[in-house]
Amino acid sequence: MSSPYRIAVFASGQGSNFQTMADASLSGSLGAEVVLLVCDKSQAPVVERARKAGVESYVFDPKAYARREDYEAEIAAELEKRNVDLVVLAGYMRLLTSVLVERYAGRMINVHPSLLPAFPGKNAIGQAWDYGVKLTGITVHFVDGGMDSGPVIAQQAVEITSEDTLDSLESKIHQAEQQLYPQVVSMFAKGLVRLEGRQVSIHNK
Structure with a gap:
């Protein structure tokens, strides 16, 4: 029997x-095991979520390091110690350096709350709302070291209606994330995702 992804x-x-991933892992629907939470804020609520889910946490203080590369080297060691197959960014608010990006090229993904390449960077939901678009959504993409610039794996559209407020739009975006992101992780666990250049395809075995 092969070891779990x-x-x-x-x-x-x-x-x-994180909670969605942990719950899907425990239920068996994810097809993968969440083996580690990496967090840069010791008081973040996600740390308590990990404790309750029985997931190990690696929590660090970025200010204790001279360079980002220094703490990323320690993170890389923690990932390798646990034989991590895929790094899943879920509201991680730090830009990554080549220390992690290159080591996990093709094995690191992120979810962004817009239909990239529209509205990259911070406050994407607010950007879309202020611009007045009628359709936004979410994008799951590979991480390549740029600002939300990696190859697109999957997208899901979210309509903005005349009844929406910024709060209701944020709620719809988060619901879409919690639906699509675990599906993409499950595809990786099944070995269905292929990357060639910037083109990503999903292959049924």
Whole structure:
């Protein structure tokens, strides 16, 4: 019997997407095991979520290091110690350096709350709302070291109606994330995702 597919989740805040992954892992629907939470804020609610879910946490203080590369080297060691197959960014609020990006090229993904390449960077939901678009959504993409610039794996559209408020739009976006992101992780666990250049395809075995 092959060992379970192992993922690490990076998060900095509330951890709703972490919780979705952990719940799907426990139920068996994810097809993968959440083996580690990486967090840069010791008081973040996601740390308590990990404790309750029985997931190990690696919590660090970025200010204790001279360079980002220094703490990322320690993170890389923690990932390798646990034989992590896929790094899943879920509200991790730090740009990554080549220390992690290159080591996990093709094995590190992120979810962004817009239909990339529209509205990259911070406050994407607010950007879309202020611009007045009628359709936004979410994008799951590979991480390549740029600002939300990696190859797109999957997208899900979210309509903005005349009844929406910024709060209701944020709620719809988060619901879409919690639906699509675990599905993509499950595809990776099944070995269905192929990357060639910037083109990503899903292959049924």
